[in-house]
Amino acid sequence: MSALKNLDPDWQDWLKVNIVNGVPTNKLAASLFARGWSDAAFELMSKSNKTATMPFLDLTKNHIDLSDRRVSLLFTCYKPFVAVIDNFLSPEECQALINEADAKLRDSRVVNPDDGTFVIHPARTSRSTGFQRGEANIIKTIESRIAELLHWPVDHGEGLQVLRYEDGGEYRPHYDYFDPAKKSSSVVMAKGGQRVGTFLMYLSDVDAGGATRFPNMNFEVRPKMGSALYFANTDLSGEIDGQTLHSSVPVTQGVKYLSTKWLREKPYV
Numbered sequence: 618m619s620a621l622k623n624l625d626p627d628w629q630d631w632l633k634v635n636i637v638n639g640v641p642t643n644k645l646a647a648s649l650f651a652r653g654w655s656d657a658a659f660e661l662m663s664k665s666n667k668t669a670t671m672p673f674l675d676l677t678k679n680h681i682d683l684s685d686r687r688v689s690l691l692f693t694c695y696k697p698f699v700a701v702i703d704n705f706l707s708p709e710e711c712q713a714l715i716n717e718a719d720a721k722l723r724d725s726r727v728v729n730p731d732d733g734t735f736v737i738h739p740a741r742t743s744r745s746t747g748f749q750r751g752e753a754n755i756i757k758t759i760e761s762r763i764a765e766l767l768h769w770p771v772d773h774g775e776g777l778q779v780l781r782y783e784d785g786g787e788y789r790p791h792y793d794y795f796d797p798a799k800k801s802s803s804v805v806m807a808k809g810g811q812r813v814g815t816f817l818m819y820l821s822d823v824d825a826g827g828a829t830r831f832p833n834m835n836f837e838v839r840p841k842m843g844s845a846l847y848f849a850n851t852d853l854s855g856e857i858d859g860q861t862l863h864s865s866v867p868v869t870q871g872v873k874y875l876s877t878k879w880l881r882e883k884p885y886v
């Protein structure tokens with residue numbers, strides 16, 4: 618059944634007028650998507666033979682059958698696009714990634730907005746490490762699964778990061794996208810372009826604290842081992858979205874392990 622044909626007749630007229638006037642397809646799709654009509658947005662993109670300009674999730678069912686796993690969609694928000702995905706990793710896969718990371722953890726750093734270098738900062742009190750793409754079998758498995766889920770090629774992504782937050786550890790509100798207005802952005806965007814999406818995987822259960830909070834949206838996602846959180850840092854027309862401000866609230870009991878995958882606009886090589 619066509620999602621576009623199911624649109625309200627006023628919206629079908631709106632679409633026709635805009636297409637005739639040459640409005641780019643991705644801008645029209647972005648408007649449909651922002652109203653929650655993701656099926657129609659992606660149908661429009663595919664009809665015009667445009668490849669999606671950003672990662673996307675199939676939202677037609679409440680679960681998604683990937684080649685090696687069934688995952689469930691627990692929460693979706695359309696503007697900005699946010700989804701919580703359950704059962705993305707098994708407990709064994711979480712542990713295997715933790716084992717790869719543990720020996721290499723060191724104090725986390727943030728990007729210095731003045732020159733694009735990485736510096737230790739009180740806004741980010743965790744320990745972390747980064748991997749090359751495909752560096753270990755477990756990493757290859759996770760990267761292919763993310764690529765399949767989000768219809769986004771593995772080479773359009775940075776290497777996985779693993780973070781460990783102990784008691785009081787936090788990551789204060791920040792954006793993952795590179796603000797084109799900032800001097801440092803051209804340095805970090807020279808390779809791979811914009812960070813169009815962020816995919817977070819919770820590798821441990823945490824007794825208290827450690828939620829990922831979106832202060833401008835008034836919600837937070839609490840950590841659960843094996844679940845994942847995806848959000849789009851830009852909309853379908855490529856505009857950065859200020860509503861994606863997010864933080865990791867302090868862990869107050871237990872240890873939080875998280876893995877981050879930043880998805881880039883172009884191949885990141």
Ligand SMILES: O=C(O)CCC(=O)C(=O)O
Nearest residue numbers: 788828829864865875877
């Ligand atoms: O730990 C979290 O929940 C958030 C991590 C985060 O913001 C990031 O890796 O960019």
